[in-house]
Amino acid sequence: MSRIKLSSAFGHPSNQSHVTHFYEPTVADLINITEMPVHIEEELATSYLNGLIAKTSADEDSANWTAADRKAALWHLFIETSEDPLISYNYHCHHCGKPHYVDVDLRDLDKDITKQDEIDIHQHQIVIAGRKYEVEFHPLNGGDMERLEQLWPMLEVAKESGEAVRISREQMELQLAYSACVMRFPSKADFKERLELLRTASIKEYAAIAHIQSEVFEEQRHGLHSEYKEGRFYLVSPALPCDEKEGKSTRLLMPFRPNDFIPAI
Secondary structure, three states: OOOOEOOOOEEOOOOOOOEEEEEOOOHHHHHHHHOOOOOOHHHHHHHHHHHHEEEEOOOOOHHHOEHHHHHHHHHHHHHHHOOOOEEEEEEEOOOOOOEEEEEEEHHHHHHHOEOOOOOOOEEEEEEEOOEEEEEEEOOOEHHHHHHHHOOHHHHHHHHHHOOHHHHHHHHHHHHHHHHHHHEEEOOEOOHHHHHHHHOOOOHHHHHHHHHHHHHHHHHOOOEOOEEEEOOEEEEEOOOEEOOOOOOOEEOOEEEOOHHHHOOOO
16 A cells, blocks of 8 residues: 655754655554554654654664654654644743743744754763773664663652652652663663762762763753753743743743654644
8 A cells, every 4th residue: 555755854853964744644654553542652763763754764663762863753644744733831920920821833933943964972071989980872763762661650750759869769760760771781681780980989989970960961952942850841932922021932832742742633
């Protein structure tokens, strides 16, 4: 059975020489992913993207794409196949103190996309438990996001409990998991090995590692304007003007939920 290709190709923000052509989503594509549990959003996104790849000069498995490329690809598919690519939000304006209700046009996010010719892999020497290691720092990829989302429910349960110590523990677990995802040790290929090694770092040693990670994250930044927080990415909205205060505007942090960018029937 022949399939319709989208007329507009997707250029990967992490590497402008990588281009992917997608098929237009069909009812069958949506039926296939509705069988998957909705709480494993990143795994669902991998299945959805892989099923729509017609041709690509990047890796054929979107689990190996950077997390930012995956977000941009879902956004690209959404605006290319939606007649009205809007997301509704309400927020409390800190300029006028009143609630505002807005429809964010996702096409406007195109103005703030960061593109790189190629992502530089950063090499740094770090110290853990007094021992020096040469490591590489990579951007998060789809497989990393699938690992991190396994920890989201525990943090949500902790926040619902309102117990500060429990919340802090789960936040730290997510931070360590993030570190284990983006760091590559020549002698430690397994994620669990890296995670257990990081647990042996002193507070001072881990603070130095976190500082490097923060700097590398900014240098490797690409894709839609977004921020990473506690295992999730948040899109930064276009500037939303305040109707009550002239010249004042607000940028919202909008949770990027892959499910929100997969069309419904």
